Amino acid sequence: MNKTLAAACIGNSYGFSVHWIYDPKYIQELIQREDVLFKAPQKRHYDEAKSAYFGYPHGKAGDITGQGMFLVWLTEALSKNPDLSVDDYRRLLLSHIAPGGDYIGYVESYAKKMIVNDVALSMGKDVVFEMDDEHLVGFVPYLATKALNLPVDKAKALVELFSNKTEYAQLFDLFDALLEGITSENKARKLRQVIDRAPLTYQAKLEAALSDKEDRVFLKEEAGIACVIPQSIPLIFRLLDRAQTYEEAMRLNMTYGGAISERAMLLGYCFAQFSEIPPLWINHLSPEIKSIIQAL
Numbered sequence: 001m002n003k004t005l006a007a008a009c010i011g012n013s014y015g016f017s018v019h020w021i022y023d024p025k026y027i028q029e030l031i032q033r034e035d036v037l038f039k040a041p042q043k044r045h046y047d048e049a050k051s052a053y054f055g056y057p058h059g060k061a062g063d064i065t066g067q068g069m070f071l072v073w074l075t076e077a078l079s080k081n082p083d084l085s086v087d088d089y090r091r092l093l094l095s096h097i098a099p100g101g102d103y104i105g106y107v108e109s110y111a112k113k114m115i116v117n118d119v120a121l122s123m124g125k126d127v128v129f130e131m132d133d134e135h136l137v138g139f140v141p142y143l144a145t146k147a148l149n150l151p152v153d154k155a156k157a158l159v160e161l162f163s164n165k166t167e168y169a170q171l172f173d174l175f176d177a178l179l180e181g182i183t184s185e186n187k188a189r190k191l192r193q194v195i196d197r198a199p200l201t202y203q204a205k206l207e208a209a210l211s212d213k214e215d216r217v218f219l220k221e222e223a224g225i226a227c228v229i230p231q232s233i234p235l236i237f238r239l240l241d242r243a244q245t246y247e248e249a250m251r252l253n254m255t256y257g258g259a260i261s262e263r264a265m266l267l268g269y270c271f272a273q274f275s276e277i278p279p280l281w282i283n284h285l286s287p288e289i290k291s292i293i294q295a296l
Contacts (some may be wrong), residue, residue, distance in 0.1 A: 001030055001282070001296040004147035004269055005075055007246070009289055010281050011268025012068040015254035019056070019065060019261040023049040027257050036130040038062060038284035046165045055106040062286035065261045067137050067227075071094070072292055074144040074158075079296055082150055086161050089141075093161075093257050094118060110135055112277050133162040136262040142172050143269055147296070152176060167199045171233060174198050175266075179273050184244060187274070195252060202233065203223040209237035215256075225258025232259060236267050246271040247278055 017039040019026050028047045030036060036045075040061045045052040054239045056065070063096075070093060077092050078084050084092075095101040107115075113129035120128050141158035145151070156169045167248050174197040178190055188210075208222040218238065224231030235256065243249035249271045254260050268277075282290055 001294050002147050003272055003277075004065075004076070004143060005071070005296060006148075006282055006293045007268040007277055008071055008143050008265040009068055009133055009285060009293060010277060011250055011264030012064040013038050013062060013258040013289075014250045014264060016056070016059065016065065018045065018254065018257070019159060021046060021049045021054040021260075022053075022258050024050040024225075024255060024257040026050065028255050030253070035239050038281075039179065042125065043166035045236075048078055060286065062284055062289070063105075064285075064289060066097075066103070066108060066111070067262050068174075068265065069105065069138060070140045071143055071265065072289060075141055075147045075165040075296060076292060077149055078144055078150065078154075082148070082154070086158055086160070089158050089161050090114065090118070096156075108135065108137070109133075110137060113208065114162070130164070131160075131162050132164050134165065134230065135162070136227045136229060136259065136266065137234055138163050138165075138229065138233055139171075139266050140170045142168075142175070143265060167202070168200050169228065170197065171202075171229070175270070179270060182270075183274050190242060191237060200229070205230070208239050209234045210241050219256075225256050227259030227262040232263050236270075239263075240270055241266055243271070244275075246250060246275040249275075 017036040021027055030045060038061060039058045041054065041056050043054055046052040047141055071231055073092055073096060074089065097107050100173055108145055110133040113131065117127040117129055120126065138159045141155040145155040150171050159168045174194050176199055178194045182190055191210055198206055205222040208218055219225065223234035239249055239253055241254050246254060247269065249267055250264060253264055253267055
């Protein structure tokens with residue numbers, strides 16, 4: 001079984017039923033009265049919440065989000081061809097998500113822009129959109145290369161499919177330094193030691209993540225619960241600091257709401273370096289995803 005892919009996909013599926021519910025109080029009340037772990041999203045939950053986006057009406061128990069599927073497809077492809085190029089990555093995703101593809105699920109803005117640009121190029125036109133995205137999808141190549149023990153430079157090359165921002169490469173190096181030799185005992189110290197490796201615009205945010213500042217103020221001033229990295233990376237740092245095990249991290253992450261499943265992929269990978277994934281949790285994944293994880 002591929003532990004990295006398992007950690008990311010299990011984390012993604014854990015809170016899939018409430019992914020993109022931006023109402024933490026509602027989620028905290030919901031999980032007290034209903035079993036929503038590894039379940040399908042239900043429209044009534046999204047309707048009851050103060051703020052939510054029901055993006056996966058066809059989602060089933062054990063499914064993962066679009067970013068999760070990008071990770072599965074890319075890891076499979078890299079396992080067959082470690083020299084996969086950015087153009088290969090683009091063609092891989094288009095084969096699944098472009099009209100006529102086999103993917104049934106939400107396609108986010110960065111992927112829609114890629115599809116439009118591909119159509120424009122096929123007609124001999126200039127690209128329509130600059131690829132300057134800031135979503136956590138930029139960490140998909142990082143997780144895929146970690147799953148296969150490939151150089152981080154491969155992730156830095158593939159991230160350019162969706163983004164021209166240099167922050168991703170710096171953050172990849174930061175997480176490499178953080179996770180090298182990490183244990184539950186030295187975790188707090190290592191989190192503080194790597195802050196100066198972050199992009200300058202992130203350093204105060206990461207300091208705040210590890211402070212005693214209350215969540216309400218921290219989320220308003222230095223982070224957030226959407227899946228753009230200026231919001232999600234500081235929150236992931238706070239979760240790394242405050243949770244002690246993989247299971248606790250998944251539960252705590254879900255209570256913040258928002259981009260739950262996408263945060264959980266990177267968070268799950270980090271915690272799997274020093275904490276066990278509950279062994280039976282993989283059985284909650286769809287048979288298709290489970291079989292891919294076990295084969296790699």
